Amino acid sequence: MLINCHTYYSLRYGTIPVADLVDALQQEGYDTAVLTDINNSTGVLEFIRYCRQKGFNGLGGIEFRHGNALLYIGVARNNAGFQQLNEFLTEHNLEGKAIPAQAPELTDAFFIYPFRPDQDQALRDNEYIGIRPEQLTRIVMRPKAFQERLVIWAPVSFLEIKEFKLHCQLRAIDHNILLSQLQPSQAGARNEVLLSQPELISLYSSFPQIIINTSKLLEQCRFDFDFTTVKNKKTYTGNTYNDRLLLEKLALDGWKQRYGEKNRVALERVQQELAVIDRLGFSCYFLITWDVIRYSAHRGFYHVGRGSGANSVVAYCLRITDVCPLELDLYFERFLNPKRKTPPDFDIDFSWRDRDEVFEYIFMRYGKKHTALLGMMSTFKDRSIIREIAKVYGLPKGEIDRLIEYPASFQNRNEIVDKIMATYEMLPKDFPNLRSIHAGGVLISELPITAYVALDLPPKGLPTTQFDMYTAEDIGFEKLDILSQRGIGHIKEAVEIIRQNQEKDVDVHAVATIKSDVKVNAQLQSGDSIGCFYIESPAMRGVLKKLRCSDYLTLVAASSIIRPGVGSSGMMDEYIKRYHNPHGFTYLHPILKEQLSETFGVMIYQEDVLKIGHHFGGLDLADADVLRRLMSGKNRGRHHLEEIREKFFGHCAAVGHDAKITAEVWRQMESFAGYSFSKAHSASYAVESYQSLFLKAHYPIEFMTAVINNEGGFYARWLYVTEARKAGATINLPCVNYSELKTRLYGKDIFLGFNMVDRLEVKMIETILEQRKAAAFSSLEDFVTRCTPGLEQLLLLVSVGALRFTGETKKSLLWKAHLLLASKKATQNKYAGMELLFQPALKLPTVPNFEWASDEDFYDEMELLGFSVSLSPFFLLKSQQNLGIMVSDLLNHAGAPVTITGLFVTMKQTRTRNGETMAFGTFLDRDGQFFDTVHFPHVYQRYPFQKSGIYRIQGTVTTSFGFPSITVESMSKLPIRPDPRFVIRHPKLS
Template identity: 45%
Template sequence: MYLNCHTYYSLRFGTFSEVALLQLAQEHHVRQLVLTDINNTSAALNFMRKAPEYGVKPILGIDFRNGVDQCFVGVAQNNEGFQELNTYLSHFLHQHIPIPERAPVFKNAFVVYPFEKVLLNEYDEFLLHEFIGISVRDLRRLPFSRLKNYTDKLVVQQPVTFRNKRDFNAHRLLRAIDNNVLLSKLDDDQVASEEEKMYPIANLAQVFSEYSFILENTQKLLDGCELFFDFSADKKTQNLRHYTGNASEDVALLKKLAEEGLPYRYPEVTQAVKDRMAKELDLIIQMDFVSYFLINWDIVSYAREQGFFYVGRGSGANSVVAYLLRITDVDPMDLDLYFERFINLYRANPPDFDIDFSWRDREHMTQYIFNRFNHVALVGTYVTFKERGVIRELGKVFGLPKEEIDALSAGQTNLKQLDTIAQLVLKYGRLIHGMPNYVSVHASGILISEGPLQQFSATFLPPKGFATVHFDMIAAEDVGLYKFDILAQRGLGKIKDTLGIVQYNQPEKFTFDIHDVKTFFKDPTINNLIKTAQCMGCFYVESPAMRMLLKKLEVDNYLGLVAASSIIRPGVAKSGMMREYILRHRNPGRAEEKGHPVLLSIMPETYGVMVYQEDVIKVAHHFADLDLGEADVLRRGMSGKFRSREEFEKVKDKFRSNCLAKGYAEALIDEVWHQVASFAGYAFAKGHSASYAVESYQSLFLRAYFPLEYMVAVLNNGGGFYSAEFYIHDARMLGATIHPPCVNQSVAANVIYGTHIYLGFMYLRDLEERVMQRIVNERVAQGRFLSLEDFLDRVPIAMEQLSILIRIDAFRFTGINKHELLWKAHFALAKGKRVEHPKLFKPKQPKFQIPKLHTTDLETAFEQWELLGFPLCSPFALLAEPAKNSNGQQHLQAYLNKHIDIYGYLVTVKNTKTHTGKRMHFATLLDCYGEVFDTVLFPPVAAKYSFRGKGIYRFYGKVVSEFGFLSIEVIKMQKQDYVPDPRYADMRAGKKALEDKKKDEERV
C-alpha cells in the first residue's frame, strides 16, 4: 500500500537507509513496497537485493520533483518500466532543466499525481496508467473535493520519510543545510509533513475503510508490478558480452592476439610459456571473460596509437595473456606470479585491470571509451556527512560564530564547558553523521554494459560531462557489472615529458627504449640509486618512508623493489611483519628459526612472511585447507569491498576449525590469523606491485642518465611527494643552474637549455595566464625582446602585472637594475592599464633621468620568497644569527649513539599517533650542505615541541641506527629566526623612531 517511500538517498531530505526501510516494512507487516527516492536511484539495486530477506516484494519507482515541489511519482511495472523512468529522469539531470508537472506517456510505468497537485492544476483527464494519490492527511479533504468521483483513479499515496520524531528533526536539519539557512529561518514549505510515516498495514486499511475502492485500486496497481535483477552467485555478467558481436569470433581474436604477442614478449618461447598461455586461455573462455580482455586490449591499443604512456596493474597483471596483449608490462613467468590470484574456477568476477594514464591523457582516454562503445557510464560513489563537516554545517544552521565552529570542528573545546547551542550541534550531528550528502564520481571506474545502463539506474552529468550512474561499485558488482579502472597519475606524465625534453636538449643521447625494462633491472647505476635511496621525484620510491625502507632492506634489484612496494603498505607494518621481514632478510637463518615450516614452504622468497595479496589466498588454501573460492572470499572480505559479511564470517570460522583439525597450536593459529586480518585489505597483489616497480625503474633510469631533464619534467607535472622548492633544490644538487623566470627564455612551464633551468611563469602566483600567453606568443612571432621599452611596445600589460615581472628580475637581460626598471615602468604606464589594440606605429617612449639604484642579494631573496613562494638562495643564508655549527648528514655516522647539535630546513613532517593515541612526529630536513636527514620526535618530546611551519630548526638529539638507517631522536628543538626583510627596513626604522619619540615625551 506504500507507493512513495524515501530513503536517505533522497539527498538532504530522507533520513534512513534502504535496509532500515525494509526493516520498518517488516515490523509493520507490509508485504509490498515501492522505493521512490527523489530524483535518485542510488538505493534501488540494494533494495531489490535485500528485500527477500525481509519478506517484502520490492517495486521500484522515482519521485519526480523540482526542489521539494512534487510533480508526480513514477512506479515501474517491470524492468522495462524502470528503464523508462531512469531514461526520463536522466534527460533532466543531464540538461539541468526543470521536470514538467505532467508526465509523458510511459509504456511500462504507472504515474501517481499527488492530490494537491491535481486540485491546483485542475487536471480532469487521466490516461489508463495515471492515478491520483491520496495520503492519510488528504483523506480528510476528499469528501469535499471534486476528485471523490474518480473512483477508478484514486490510490493510496502515503509518503514514508520518517520513522519517528528523531528522523523528523534530522530532516529539518538536512533541509536547512540544503537551503543554507538558519534553522529558525527555514520555510515550512521546504519541510515535509511530520505525518509522512509508515503505519501498520491493518491500521492503514482501517483509515481507508470507507473508501474500499481506493484500497482495491492500490492493490491492483501493486499486483501489476514485477521486477527482477539477478544477484545470484552464478549470475550472467551484464558487461558487454561480445567484443566483436559474436562469441566464437571473440575467442578466435583473443587466441590470435596472444599468439601474435609471443615473439614480441618471448623471443625464445619455452614450453612453460606455451602451457601457461593455453591454461589461461582455457579458463578465460570457460569463465566467459573473453570480452573483458579484448576491451582492455582495445583501450591500451588505442593509447599506444596516440603515443600515450600507460601502466596496466591489478590482479590481471598476474596473467600471461594480459602480458602478451600488452595490457601490462609485467612478465608473470619471470616473477612466478600466482595464477590463482588472477583467475580460478571459483571466481565470479573478472580479474582487476587498473590502467594508469598520464594525468593529461586520462580524459582523452575516457572520451575514447565513451565514443568507442555504445553503453558506457562512470561509476558513482557517495560523499557522506563526515564528523567535522557535520559540525561545520550544523554550526551554521544553529548560528554559531565562525570562531566557535572552527574550535568545535577541531575538537579544541572542553565538552563540559560548551553552551547549549554547541551541545545541540554535537547532539544532532550524530543524527546525520554518515548519511550520503551527494552522489559523486568514482576515482576510476567505468562501466561498459551489454544494454543501456538506464536498466539499472538514472545517470547524471558531472562537470567533465561524462554520464555517471547513481550507484557505487559494490552495487554494480552485485548485479553483474564489473568496472574498468582508468586512472590518472603524474608519474607517467614525468616519463613521457622527459623523453620529449631529452630529444631537444640532448638529441644525440636519445638512443634508448624506455620500455626495455629488463635491461634497466640489471643496470648497476640504477640499482645503486635504489640502494642509496637517491630517488627524489621517482614514482612510488621517493617518500621518506620508502627511502627508509629501501635502506633498511638494502634493496638493489627488481625483485627486492617489488617486495618493498607491498611491504610499505599499512597492513604489513600494522601486523608487525614489516620489521620481521627486515630481520629475516638481514639475518640468514632467522626465517628457519622463527617461521613455521608450512608458511616457509608456501612463501619461500618472502621468508614465510605474508607480503602480497595472493599470500592470503596461499595461506588460506595450503595452511588452512580452504578451497580457492573460500580463500578469495577471505581476501575480498578483508578488503572492505565485499558485501556479504555472513559469507565472510562462515569462511573465517572454517579457517580456524580447519587449522585446529590439522593440529596447529592455538598460538600459531592466532598469529597467522592476525597477519591475515591486519594486512589483507591493504597489501598489493604481486603483479600490481611489480607494475609499480616497472614504472619506478623507468623513472630511475631517467633520473640516473638524464637527471636534469627528468627534474624539469617532475616540476612540470606538479612535482610529487614534495613541494616544487625541493625538486628545484635537487636539480641544483645534480648540477643545474637555476634561473628565475625571464621574458626572453621562459614559458609557462619550466625549460632547460643545456644545464640551465629557467623557471616557468607558472610559479609567479599572481601573474595572469593571459599575460604569460601574450609574452610567449609575441616572442615566438616577432623574436626576443630587446629592452623594457620594446616589451611595452609589443605586449599589452597592466602595471601590477608588469611589476611582478620586473620584481622577479625577468628583464635582467637589459642589464638595468630592477628598481630603475620599476621607475621607467611607472612613468611609461602612468595612466594605468594599457589599451589593447593593434599598433601601426611604435609609440615614442619618453626619456627620464633616474638616479642610480642598487639591489642587494638579500632583497632579491625576499622578493623571490614573496613571488615564487621560496628563495633561490640557500635558506641558511637568511638566518638572523649564523648557525653555531656546520654539522650535516655526512657527520651522522661519526655521532652514532652520541648526541648531536644540527640545523635543518624542514622538507616534510608526518604527524602520527602511537597505538595509545599519543602524538609523535617524523620529519625530513635539509642540512646546510643540501643533504637530507631524518628526525623523530617521540611523544614526550612532541608534547613539548611542535613544528611551526616551513623554516630552519635547530635540533639537539641522539643519532641512532635501525638496520643501518641513521636518524636523530630529538631531545630539544627550536625554530630559528630569519633576518628582517630589508625591503621594509625604512618602515621599521620610522616606526621605531616614532616609538622612541613617544617614550621621550612620556618621560618628559
C-alpha cells in the same frame, strides 16, 4: 501500500539505510513497498536485492522534484519501466534541463501527483493522485470518478519521530543556512515517519476505494532482476566464438614477441589461461582492455597495467602489462580460478594529460548508451558531519575547530554541543552526503546503462552512474579502471626533453636492460629517489635504505611492505630483519616455509592470504579469494568474514595445527585490512619506479625538469627545483626572453616557467610568447611597447626578475615602469583619434641605477614563486649560532642527544593505538641532505609544526637497520631577517 519510501540516498533528506528500511517494513506488517528516492535511483537495485533476501516484495521508482517542489512520483511497472524512468531522468541530467511539471508518457511506468485542492488536470490511464491522511477531509464532496484516481500517499523519510530533527539538520546543511532559518517548504513533514500497516489502513478506512486503487496499482508492478549474470558487454567481435579466436591469435602473437617460439613453459601457461578465460566467459573483457591499450599506444600514450589481471601471462602477451608473471612466479589463482564469477581487475594508469582522451575514445568506441563512468558516494566521514551540524547551529569557526580537535575540553560542555553530539551519534556509519565520481572506474554494459540506474553529468563532463562500485559489483558489473598519475607524465615528458636537449632517443620500455643497469641499481640502493613515482616518500626512501635495496625483486617486496597492512602489523620490520639474516629465524609452521619462502615466511602480498587460507586453513580457492577481498577492503560483505573465519579455525583444529600458531597466522592475515598490494600490483609499480630511476640516474636534469612541469609529486615543487640544482642544473628565474609557459631546459640551464608566477595572467603570457616570435625584447621600453602590459602585470614581471636582461636593478625598473606607463598613456592621449604609420618612441628621463639588496630578491621570489631561487633560507637566519650537526654526522651520534637545524619539507600525522596524535617530519640540512624526525604525542603537542620555515631540533639519534632518524625532544622555529622591501620602497613610513 507504501508508494513513496525514501532512504538516505535521498541525499540530505532521508535518514534510513536501505537494509534498515526493509527490516522495519517487515516488522510493521508490510509485504510490498516502492523505493522512490529524490531525483535518483541510486539505491533501487540494492533495495531489490535485500528485499529478495528477506522475502519481501520490493519495487522501484523515482521521486521527481524541481528544487524543493515535489512534481510527481514515478513507479516502475516492470524492468522496462525502471529503464524508462532512468532514461527520462538521465536526459534531463545530461542536458541540464529542468524536470517538467507534466510527467512524460511512459508505457511501463505509473505516475502519482501530489493532491492539491484546486487540482483539475486530466489524467492519463497510468496517472494517479496521491493523497495524505490529513488531506482526506478535502475530498468528501468530490465525485466518485475523482476518488477512483486516488491512491494512498504516506511518504516515509524516517523510521522514528526523533529522526525528524536529523532530517531538519540535513535540510539546513543542504541549503547552507542556520537551522533557525529553515522554512517548512524546505523540509519534509513531521509525519513522514513509518507507520504500521494496520495504522495506515485505519487512517483510510473511511475511503476503501483509495485502498483498493493502491492495491491494484501495486499488483500490476513486478520487478524481476537477475543478480547472478555478468552485466558487462558480452562480446567484442559480435559473438563469443570469434572473441575466443581473436584473443587466442593475439595472445599467441604476443607470446612469440615476449618469449620467443622456443619457450614451451610460457606457451603452456598461455594455453591454460586461455582455456579458463574462455570457460568463464571473460574473453570480451580482455579484448576491450587490449583495445584501449592498442589505441593509447597508437596515440603515443604511456601506460602502466596493474590489478589482478597483471598475474596473467595472456595480459603480458597482449601488452596490457609489462610484468612477466613467470619471472615473478605470480600466483595464477589470484588472477583467475575456476570458481571466480567476475573478471579480474585491470587498473590502467595513464598520464594525467592523456587520460581524458582515453575516456573519450572508450565512450565513442562503445557508445554513450552502453558506457558510463562509475559514481562514488561521498559520505559524512569521521567528524566532518560534526563540522556541518555545528554550522547550522551558528557556532563560530574557532569553536567548531576546538570541538573537532579537543572534544573533551570543558569549554565544549554546553547545550548546543550536546545537541550536535547527539545528532552525530544518531548517524549510521558511512552516511551518504553527496554523489561524486570514482577515481577512474568505467562500466561498459551489454544493455544500456539506464537499465540499471540513472546517470549524472558531473564536472568531468561524461555520464556517470548514480550508484557506486559496491552496487555495481553486487549486480554483476566488473569495472575497468582508467586511472591517472603524474609519474607516467614525468617519464613521458622526460623522454621528450632528452630528445630536445641532447638529441637522444631513450627507450624506457627496455625494462630488462634497465633492471640490470648498474648505475640505476646504485641509485636505488642510495635511496636517492626524489621524483620517482611511488618510491620518493620519506617512508619509502627509509625502507629502501634499511633494505639496502639494489635489485628489482627486492623493490617489488619493498613496494608492498610499506603499505599499512604490513607496516602496522610489525611484519615490515620482521621482513627486513629476515632479509638481512635469512638463516637466523624459524618459520612459524612448515606450510609457511613451503608457501612463503620467497618472503621469509612473512605475508606481504594479497596472494599470500590466498595461499595460506587455502594451504594452511583448508579454504577452497573461492573462499580464500573472498577472504582476500574482504581483508583488502574491497567488499562490503563483512558478515561473510565470520563464516570464513569459522571454516579456517575449524579446519586448523581438525588437522591438528597448534591453536596459538593458528591465531597468529590469522592475525597476520588480518593485517591486510590495510589495503596491501597484490604482488602483480607491486611489480607493476616497481617497473615504473625503475623507469623513473633510469631517467634520474642517467638524465637527472631532464628528469627533474619533467617532474617540475608535471606539478611535482609527493613534495612541493620547490623541492624538485632544489633537486635539479643538486643534479648540476643552473636554476634561472623566469625571463621574458627565454622562459615558456612551462619550465624550459637549455643545456644545463633551467628557466622556470611563467606558469609558476603567482597572479601572472594567461593573456599576458600568451602575448609575451607571441611577440617574442619576431625578435627578443631589447629593453624595458621595447617590452612595454610590444606587449602593452598593465601596471600590475609589469610590476609582477619586474619583481620576479623576468626583465633582468636589461642589466638594471629592480628598483630602477620599478621606477621606470611607473614612468613608462604614465608616458604611454600621455602619448596615447596626444595622438587620440589619429591613424599612425609608426608608433612614437617612448621617452623617459634618466633614472639612477638604484641599489638592490639580495634580501629583497628572497622576499620577492617567496611571494611570487613560493620559494627563493637567489638565496637559501639558511642565509637569512638572524643568527648563525648553534645550528648543530649535519646529516653526514648523524650515524656517529647514534643513541646520543644532538642539535640539528633543518628546513621543513613535509610532515605526516598519525594516531597511536591509544588514539593520541603524533607525527613524522622530514627536513633538509644546510647541505641539502634529508633527515627524518619522530614526534611522539607529548612532544608533538608541546612543540607543534608552524608550517614552512627553518627549525632548530633537539633530540636523540636512533637507528634502524643502519638508517638514522631523530626522536625529537624539543623544536623551535628560527627567526629570519625581516622583509626589507616595505622600508626601502616606502621610506616615508620607516
